[in-house]
Amino acid sequence: MKNAYMAFVVGWLFLAGGVWLFGSGTMLLAVMGLLVLLGGIHIKKYLVQLRGRMAGDQALTWVVSMNDVEIGTITDAQYATMWQSVLFDRQVLLEQFLNFVKVAWVITCKTFYVVPFIFFWLVVFAALSDPESYTAIMQDLLKADAAPIRLMVIICISFAVVAHAFAAVLGDMCGFKNHYDAAMHRRVRLFCNVVAEGYIRLQREDVLAKIREAVKSGTQPT
Numbered sequence: 772m773k774n775a776y777m778a779f780v781v782g783w784l785f786l787a788g789g790v791w792l793f794g795s796g797t798m799l800l801a802v803m804g805l806l807v808l809l810g811g812i813h814i815k816k817y818l819v820q821l822r823g824r825m826a827g828d829q830a831l832t833w834v835v836s837m838n839d840v841e842i843g844t845i846t847d848a849q850y851a852t853m854w855q856s857v858l859f860d861r862q863v864l865l866e867q868f869l870n871f872v873k874v875a876w877v878i879t880c881k882t883f884y885v886v887p888f889i890f891f892w893l894v895v896f897a898a899l900s901d902p903e904s905y906t907a908i909m910q911d912l913l914k915a916d917a918a919p920i921r922l923m924v925i926i927c928i929s930f931a932v933v934a935h936a937f938a939a940v941l942g943d944m945c946g947f948k949n950h951y952d953a954a955m956h957r958r959v960r961l962f963c964n965v966v967a968e969g970y971i972r973l974q975r976e977d978v979l980a981k982i983r984e985a986v987k988s989g990t991q992p993t
Contacts, residue, residue, distance in 0.1 A: 818858070824851035832976040835963055843963035844976065853962070857954045866950040877945040878935060885934055 824847050831847035857863055938945075956971040 814858075818855070821851045821855050821858075824848060825855065833973040834976050834979050835959055836972045836974065837960065837963075837965060837967075837969040839972070842960075842965050845959065845962060845973075849962070850959075850973070853958050854955060857951055857958065860954065863950050863954045870946070870948050870950060874945050874947045881935070881945070885930070 827846075827848045833845050833847065833850060834841060835843050835845055959971055959973075960966065960968070
């Protein structure tokens with residue numbers, strides 16, 4: 772879940788950075804096109820992998836656990852089929868899109884709080900460390916010169932990007948929810964005839980069998 776959120780945040784910040792740095796519609800379209808292209812390539816590659824798994828080339832079986840309690844088993848082909856159906860589910864797509872809009876709005880609102888805060892302390896630091904430089908900067912800002920204003924905005928946004936990335940590492944997801952994972956977990960629970968909600972975990976049956984055998988014999992699993 773955190774990887775999906777970080778990918779979204781990086782893409783959003785990359786798009787916003789392109790707008791602030793270049794400030795042109797052409798560059799904005801180019802950045803958006805690049806993000807769409809990279810996302811399309813990743814999805815196409817993943818779909819090819821799913822079709823290969825659905826064909827049953829690898830006879831894998833997964834042990835399904837919910838809240839560390841085994842609730843059933845599922846073959847890799849069945850699991851891949853479920854993932855493909857989830858990826859093409861329009862309702863899940865709409866829910867995820869609306870969640871992305873919500874997260875973008877939260878990040879934008881937080882940025883508007885963070886940027887003035889950073890700007891204030893940058894001004895205070897400049898005034899204390901180099902009063903002459905501070906006076907020159909303020910004169911340029913009062914003249915409404917676009918160059919120093921853009922530079923100051925870029926610096927503030929750069930600090931805001933770092934702040935958002937650091938907050939994401941600490942677990943602040945800004946309301947992000949991976950609806951694809953949630954839909955997949957729901958289908959796996961229904962496949963195992965379990966209606967209760969809980970944390971779903973899949974483990975390879977052969978690996979789990981080796982671990983159990985090693986525990987019984989008192990040796991390290993290989």
